[in-house]
Structures are given as structure tokens and as C-alpha cells.
Amino acid sequence: MLVEVIVFKFGGSVLDSDEHIKKAAERVKEAYSRGIGVVVVVSALRGVTDSLISTARKANPNITPEMLDEVISMGERTSARLFAAALKGVGLDAIVVDPDSSYWPIITDSNHLDANPLYDETKQLVEKRLKPLIDSGKIPVVCGFIGKTLDGKITTLGRGGSDTTAVLLGSALKAKEVVLVKDVGKVFSSDPDKVSDAVPLSALDSEEALALSLGGAKFLHHKALSYKAEKVPICIASLDSEDKGTVIDGESLLNVDIDAQPDPITMITVVGNINGSHKAIGELLDTVYSAGGRVISMGSEPKSIVLYVVNGAKVLGKIHSWVVSTGFGKAVSSYDNLVMITVKAPAMETSPGMVQRVTQPLARNGINVYGLVTAGSSIRVFISMADREKSLALLRDALMVTSRKEVS
Template sequence: MELIVVKFGGTSIGNGERIRKAAQSVVNEYMKGNKVVVVVSAINKTTDDLINIMKDAIGDNVTDKQMAEILSMGEMTSIRVFSSVIESLGVKSQFIDPFDELWPVLTDSNILEAKIDFKESELNSKKILKLLDQGIIPVVCGFLGKNSKNQITTLGRGGSDITAFFLGHSLDADEVIIVTDVVGVMSTDPNKIQDAKKLDKISVEEMRDLATHGAQILHPHALKYKDPLISAKIISYENGDLSDPGTFIVGPNEGVMMKSSMLCPEPISIIAVVGENMLKKPGLLAKLTDKLAINDINIFGISAGQNSVTIFVNKKDSIKAHRLLHDLVVEIDFLSSVSLGKEIAMLTLVSPEFIETPGIISDITKPLRENNINIVELTSSQTAVVIFVDWKDGKKAYEYVREILE
């Protein structure tokens, strides 16, 4: 017997036929002897319709409390419909909304972007286990929470996935299943490249980076709640089968935190290649990086300007890399010169929250500016910031910037 938490997205319960197929898939798992907790989103486009009606009616003169209450209607309707369909299939079910004494998700009072109170919520969620022991399938609103004043809150983007992963953790589930409108995670968007392949598995870290760069399968915020010890997968609603393999989400690796900071233990050297209109020369970066790659030299960072390309390599490889790149400068007419610069330190900060934190670059660099530490180079993605400073300032700079993650 296994305990499964399954979340159905809005598209997967987009009409009566899909709801019945979804409910049947849950009942099928129940009939195998498994315990199933269901989390549902609002029926497809319901939330958008509610928002549009509200805007047409009162414009922007709506309070956060009113907004949360109105938005909650989508999920509260879904659980009632879904639970009723399960019972029509001959299995006992109970819907659980924020007004129920069994409600598991307790939050702070940030109404529209609420954070889960883990200690209280984990304790409260155990009440659901009593229903499971009685052979009842609970159907829980995704996306919603309740604060200490018994007000409805919402968990923000990715809220229903957050609910599913959180319940998986707090109930010690064996598996969390995310049912959506795709067969799993693909090698690329199949709407753009037809021969895209489904991945059998993907790591949390890879999934997070994929999500932050536009993939709509899971919101990266939800992945912070993924328990490394619990199996999780993404499947399509099409087959109506929760045993569909889909794509498994692996990790995060034990001991690897979603937030991390690192000071590279060895000095990095800067090599600058200069030339004319380098950004307009197709294949130039490939030539530079291939020259180093075939000679087994790793690149820690690279930045390009109109008339220069800066490459960061380990100091121990710098002399060899300098010579190899000089050979290219001599061969290629539009390149002028190459220089080997000073030793620098590389600091790396990683957090899935960076993407949703306005001014994070300013927050990170402020203590360096205040302590007169010069930044040689800075690169960033949606979840990581890499800073290069003088080697002599490395340890001190690291202590300043790592505090941002605490």
C-alpha cells in the first residue's frame, strides 16, 4: 500500500469528461489498495474569468482580502465537483476547503503571496491521515491557505503545485504526481520542434532552471517544496492513468540546498581577446572556446563586448590558454591582440528566489561598494549571480555577499 498525492491542473479538469477521467484514475489507484490525496486547481480558465469579471465590475478598487476570496471560488468549486464525481464512482470522498477544520495549509498574513507556516501546517495536515484510514479520498483546494485570523490567503504563482509538494512532505507520501496537459518534460517545446523527445527523468535543479527560462510545466517556486526522499513525476491527463511513467523529478540531492554560495578555492585568470567588430563575426566564440576545449582547458565564464571577448580560466591553465589564444589572434585577420590579466576570485550565489526578488543585484553589490571592493566582472541568470573580484578581496567579499542568502 502506498500513499499518493496527486495534483490535477486546470486543463486536466477542463470539462466534465476530463473531470470524470481524472476521478476514475484516482479511484483506480484506490482500488489497488493505495491511499490517495487529491489536490485540484480551478477548472480551466475559471480564475481568469473571475479576474476579468471583477475588473469589469469594480476596476482596481479591490482589496487583497477581496481578491483572495474571489479567486478562491475557482478551487472551492473544483473540489466539490471532483469529490462528487469520485462518490458517483462508488468511493467515499470528502472535499476540504479553508473553512474546514481539517484544512492543512496555514500561512502568514501576506494575503496574495502567502508563505506556509511549516510547523503549524505539518501538525494540522496529519488530521487528513484519519480520513485515509477510514477509506475516504480527500480532495483539497490547491493554491489556497488560511492565516491566523481565519482569512483566506493565496500562495501565488505555482500555488497548487506548492500545495501538492507540501502535502507530500507533511504526510510522508510515497509519491507526488503532477497531472497536466503535457506527456512529461520534453527535450524542447514540441510546438516549435516536432521531433522533441520526452525525458524519462530530470533533476530538481535542471527542472528549476528550465522553469525559470520559460517552461510552463512547473513554476520554479514550487520546486522549493519538493522533498528529496519522495518520488515525484509529471504526467499527462490524456491516458487517465496515474501509473503512467511520464517524467520523474529526481532530488534535490541530499545535502544540496536550493540556496547556496561558493568561493572558488583557486584563483581565476582573465584573458582578454580584442579585435574589430567582434560581435558581428559569426562563429568567433566557437573558435575561441573550441581552441581551449580540445586542449582540456575549462572556462569558468565568458563575456563579449563590441570589440573584446573576456575569458575566465583557472590560473594553472592561464599560460597555456594565453598561448593558444594568441595563435588564433595571429591566424585571424580581424583580431588584434590578447592579454593575460591579474588573478581574481570567483563568488557564486544561487537561489530560486532571485527571479522574484526585485533589486537583488543591488542588494548583493551594495556591501561590496560600501567596503570599497571593486567588482571586476558580474554575470547573472534568473537563479544565479557570479561575481569576480580581485583575489586579495575574495574571502572578505564572500563573507559580505553570502549574508544575502541568510
């Protein structure tokens, strides 16, 4: 039985010639020769998916998403067979795993053209169908980008779907690592096409990678990161180098977390014709910190700025004096004894209705939300400290969170 498993994903921009396909096969053979189990995920060859979409829509401008999924899935099916042939050519026992195979593990919802994998169902099938193949020494070549609903209909996972497939399988297998082989084998500090002094990054944690992806970086789609498991690093690598490129590691992004800030918070509102220069806002924050306060969140509008401050009661007077004396604003008000509850979930900002799922259970139970701030994949709500435990219970129930996580 092979103890460790590596998941390799080869994109269409990498498998763009017979030379590169052979080189990718040798990369797999080298890992396998070290006694490591290997799963390979492949994308369609470069340009094939776009060509299939274009042809299908010309043939039928009203083609249904369900039918289009059937058509564009053919790109990955072809790639899987080509790559399996290349692996056999270097002496490896490769087996094609596509949706028609009895070994197929990827189960999704029915959101055609942008389906979401169902993790628990997929994990069960990975353990039942894919793991025995790996343990027997075979190398599954899995079609990336494709899923299958519980009732057997073909789906596709949307942009970056093959990366999602690879990360999902790596998590389900508790892999040693997931290696995403791309034409650019590193993540950079910014887009090199836009910034002249961009530098390659050797490492990112899960949240940093998610924030970059959500901010428009193209190295990995955020949906893929949402299936990353703890202790399963993702390596962004190139075909031309044995270097691991950029390693993404850190905590799992699979679950919803609810954190309760333990310290009482004061919501301080400054109103007036805010003189909102960067320098003035910096001086306001300096006033808070020099008086012993700590800003944990903030928000602004044209005629007000709101600070959420630990130790706010003791700094309120200093803030008021500074605001009035500098003309930054006209008046200051405050609410004491609030608590911040943070709800974090993968790809929350692309999930419709998440703010309502957080706020509605509170409103229905008479709990006032004094403030709400969204940032990345988190929602922060500020409520009375007296409602803390009740709110946590309501949110855990509404979001189906069973474990409790407190910020210390």
C-alpha cells in the same frame, strides 16, 4: 498508520466533465487501495478563474487585489467540494480542506494575487493538521492556488498556483511522489506546436526542469519547482495513462546554495572590433582548451569578450598570439588569482534586488567584484582569491545560509 503518501493534483483542464472527474476519483481509489495515503489538490474548473476575474473587474474596475483574491478563491473551493463528492461516490472518506477549514495548512506572505508560501510555517501546520487526517485513512481534498496570511487574509499564488500547492505539500509530507495530472502527460524536448520533431522526455533533474520552465516551457511554473524537496519526485502524468510520464527528480531547490570554485581563475579580456562570428569564437575557445585552460564562464560586449579561465596564466600567451594573428581583436589583458563564488536560489531571476543582495555586502566591506555573470537561477561573482573566505562569510550572513557547500 499509512507509511507512504502520494499527492495528486488534478487541473481544471482535466476535470472538464463528469466522466473525467469519475476517472480521476478511480485513479485516487487505486492508489489508496494499495495502502498508500493520498492527498488531492484541485484547481478551479476550466475557465472559472478567468470568468470570476472578468466579472469582478466589470463589477468594480478598481477592485483591490485583496478583494479579488477573495473572489477568485471561490473557483477552487467549488472544485474541492465536487471532487470530494466524487471520492465519496467511489467509497472513499474524503474531507474538504479549504481556507475556512480548521485543517488549512498553506501559509503565505501578503503579496496578493502572486503570494509566496512560507515553507516552515506551512510544514508545521501540515504535520499538525493534515498528517493526522491522512494517518486516520481520510483523503484531504485541498484547494490549490489559495493561501492564507498569518493574520488570516486570503491570498492566491499566481499562475500555476495549484501545482505549487501540490509540490509544497509533497515536500512538507516527504511524499513518495507528487503526481501532477495534466491534459498533456509528458514534457517534450520542445514545444510540439513550434517544433515538428519534438520528442517526449522520460526524466529531468531539478535544475534541468527549472531551466526549461524559466525559458518559457509551460509544463510547470518555476515557483512550484522552487518548493521541490530532495527525494520527492514530481511526475507529469495524464488521466488516460497509468504511465508516469515525465519524472522530475534530483536535489532540493528549496534552499540558497553558495559554491566556491576551488581553482584560481584568470579573467582574460579581449578588446577591439571583435570579429564575433560563431566560428571565430569557437576557435578562440579551442585555443584556450588546446593550451591547457578551461573556460568556466564568459561574457561579451560589442567591443570586448571576457573569459574566466582556470589555468589562464599558462594560456595567456597563446590567446594573445591567436587574437593578434587572426585579427579577432586588438589587445588582451588579464587579472590573475580570482575565485568564482556562485549563489544559487530558487526563482532568483524573478526576485527583485537579488544582485544587490549579493554585491552590496561585498562593496560595503571594500571587496572588489571583478566580474558578474547571471545564468538561470544563479549569480556568479569573481573576486580576488585573497577575499574568498571573507566574501563567503558575508554572503552567508546576507542570504541567511548556514551550511557551507564547496565544489570539489
